[in-house]
Amino acid sequence: MAGFAELGLSSWLVEQCRQLGLKQPTPVQLGCIPAILEGRDCLGCAKTGSGKTAAFVLPILQKLSEDPYGIFCLVLTPTRELAYQIAEQFRVLGKPLGLKDCIIVGGMDMVAQALELSRKPHVVIATPGRLADHLRSSNTFSIKKIRFLVMDEADRLLEQGCTDFTVDLEAILAAVPAHRQTLLFSATLTDTLRELQGLATNQPFFWEAQAPVSTVEQLDQRYLLVPEKVKDAYLVHLIQRFQDEHEDWSIIIFTNTCKTCQILCMMLRKFSFPTVALHSMMKQKERFAALAKFKSSIYRILIATDVASRGLDIPTVQVVINHNTPGLPKIYIHRVGRTARAGRQGQAITLVTQYDIHLVHAIEEQIKKKLEEFSVEEAEVLQILTQVNVVRRECEIKLEAAHFDEKKEINKRKQLILEGKDPDLEAKRKAELAKIKQKNRRFKEKVEETLKRQKAGRAGHKGRPPRTPPGSHSGPVPSQGLA
Numbered sequence: 005m006a007g008f009a010e011l012g013l014s015s016w017l018v019e020q021c022r023q024l025g026l027k028q029p030t031p032v033q034l035g036c037i038p039a040i041l042e043g044r045d046c047l048g049c050a051k052t053g054s055g056k057t058a059a060f061v062l063p064i065l066q067k068l069s070e071d072p073y074g075i076f077c078l079v080l081t082p083t084r085e086l087a088y089q090i091a092e093q094f095r096v097l098g099k100p101l102g103l104k105d106c107i108i109v110g111g112m113d114m115v116a117q118a119l120e121l122s123r124k125p126h127v128v129i130a131t132p133g134r135l136a137d138h139l140r141s142s143n144t145f146s147i148k149k150i151r152f153l154v155m156d157e158a159d160r161l162l163e164q165g166c167t168d169f170t171v172d173l174e175a176i177l178a179a180v181p182a183h184r185q186t187l188l189f190s191a192t193l194t195d196t197l198r199e200l201q202g203l204a205t206n207q208p209f210f211w212e213a214q215a216p217v218s219t220v221e222q223l224d225q226r227y228l229l230v231p232e233k234v235k236d237a238y239l240v241h242l243i244q245r246f247q248d249e250h251e252d253w254s255i256i257i258f259t260n261t262c263k264t265c266q267i268l269c270m271m272l273r274k275f276s277f278p279t280v281a282l283h284s285m286m287k288q289k290e291r292f293a294a295l296a297k298f299k300s301s302i303y304r305i306l307i308a309t310d311v312a313s314r315g316l317d318i319p320t321v322q323v324v325i326n327h328n329t330p331g332l333p334k335i336y337i338h339r340v341g342r343t344a345r346a347g348r349q350g351q352a353i354t355l356v357t358q359y360d361i362h363l364v365h366a367i368e369e370q371i372k373k374k375l376e377e378f379s380v381e382e383a384e385v386l387q388i389l390t391q392v393n394v395v396r397r398e399c400e401i402k403l404e405a406a407h408f409d410e411k412k413e414i415n416k417r418k419q420l421i422l423e424g425k426d427p428d429l430e431a432k433r434k435a436e437l438a439k440i441k442q443k444n445r446r447f448k449e450k451v452e453e454t455l456k457r458q459k460a461g462r463a464g465h466k467g468r469p470p471r472t473p474p475g476s477h478s479g480p481v482p483s484q485g486l487a
């Protein structure tokens with residue numbers, strides 16, 4: 005198998021890899037690094053934890069060392085924490101170069117960021133929203149001459165999910181040169197491939213790991229069928245079990261909303277589980293602090309929304325618990341990919357209620373693997389059921405008293421003001437839009453109904469039985485029973 009040196013990387017980079025403990029290139033690195041060094045655009049699709057970051061960081065550093073200037077490379081990622089993680093990889097591998105990097109993400113001081121940008125860092129790692137804000141408000145820096153544009157988690161950046169990056173991406177793409185290398189990476193690129201290929205026009209090289217299953221082999225994937233109302237008791241039971249059975253344990257729990265995340269965090273703490281939360285309603289400083297505490301194993305449980313589902317590389321995580329079944333198979337793939345990384349073992353347990361069975365089927369179909377059932381002693385769960393429900397209710401009341409929902413509303417308004425919009429006007433516009441949508445929906449339903457009727461009429465006309473004389477019985481036999 006070829007080593008890093010055979011991929012065309014300089015000896016100083018090969019030495020950096022060795023020092024970092026990267027002995028052999030992974031398949032995605034073997035595939036993509038030579039193509040990137042050749043000057044081609046690259047779309048890399050490989051499983052979670054397979055080393056996609058180094059697959060773009062290494063060739064960029066190589067090219068930067070040949071022609072160093074700032075701003076040489078722009079990396080876009082969907083989340084702030086991921087931006088910091090990628091910056092760290094650049095910093096470690098690019099140390100001998102005296103690499104200057106700059107992280108541009110929301111929730112941090114904008115003036116300090118503008119100053120850093122004006123100092124022409126080699127690499128800028130950014131979330132789209134904040135970078136677009138800088139582009140709109142400042143002329144002290146330029147990304148007109150970048151050589152590389154990287155989109156990590158490219159499908160997430162380009163799809164219209166709960167955070168829609170479209171407008172910000174348009175602003176960014178208008179500010180970068182047409183002549184550049186574009187590198188797109190994700191564990192789930194294939195769905196959005198057509199859009200992505202529009203971005204990569206420079207002899208795009210598409211690298212996709214060939215594997216029958218789209219999740220990692222060493223990952224033990226289970227489901228646990230639970231009635232909705234007793235979900236939390238099962239969660240507490242599972243954690244208790246891990247704590248009892250393992251000396252060294254570390255779990256990420258994914259939930260669907262910031263509020264549930266906060267309540268469950270409070271609840272687990274009441275049960276003395278060392279838990280920290282990570283969701284978008286927290287201040288950025290708190291988010292970083294929570295992640296740092298979890299990474300250093302001071303806290304064994306991280307309970308998070310999907311803000312933590314992509315890209316984060318925390319080698320100690322042994323188990324991922326999905327407190328809710330993800331609505332999209334893609335989200336499932338990224339969530340469970342927070343464990344069993346870089347060849348390690350891991351386990352994923354998805355709590356499935358009576359309402360989620362179809363979601364599990366969709367997941368199984370996409371990953372091409374059946375989840376196995378996780379068995380628990382129900383009697384043990386029943387023993388703690390009342391206690392868990394009471395504690396959860398207490399936490400809910402406490403959170404309501406802290407005006408969590410109001411804070412959410414205030415945060416939304418703040419965000420709109422920052423975007424230069426009038427919150428009240430936006431609310432009005434939203435309401436109007438909802439009305440129009442409802443009208444359209446009704447109109448569509450009516451049209452569909454009419455079309456259906458017309459079609460049925462035509463079919464009836466065509467298939468009408470030949471006229472029969474009155475009293476004859478040769479017509480269709482009336483159905484029995486179900487009238």
Ligand SMILES: Nc1ncnc2c1ncn2[C@@H]1O[C@H](COP(=O)(O)OP(=O)(O)OP(=O)(O)O)[C@@H](O)[C@H]1O
Nearest residue numbers: 026028029030052053054055056057191315317346
């Ligand atoms: N050649 C290598 N040999 C050994 N370990 C490696 C190698 N390349 C990367 N790694 C390690 O593998 C881990 C996962 O890498 P990385 O975060 O780049 O995965 P990824 O493919 O981007 O996953 P995700 O899809 O979840 O973002 C990291 O801890 C990284 O240091």
Ligand SMILES: [Mg+2]
Nearest residue numbers: 056057156315
């Ligand atoms: Mg990654």
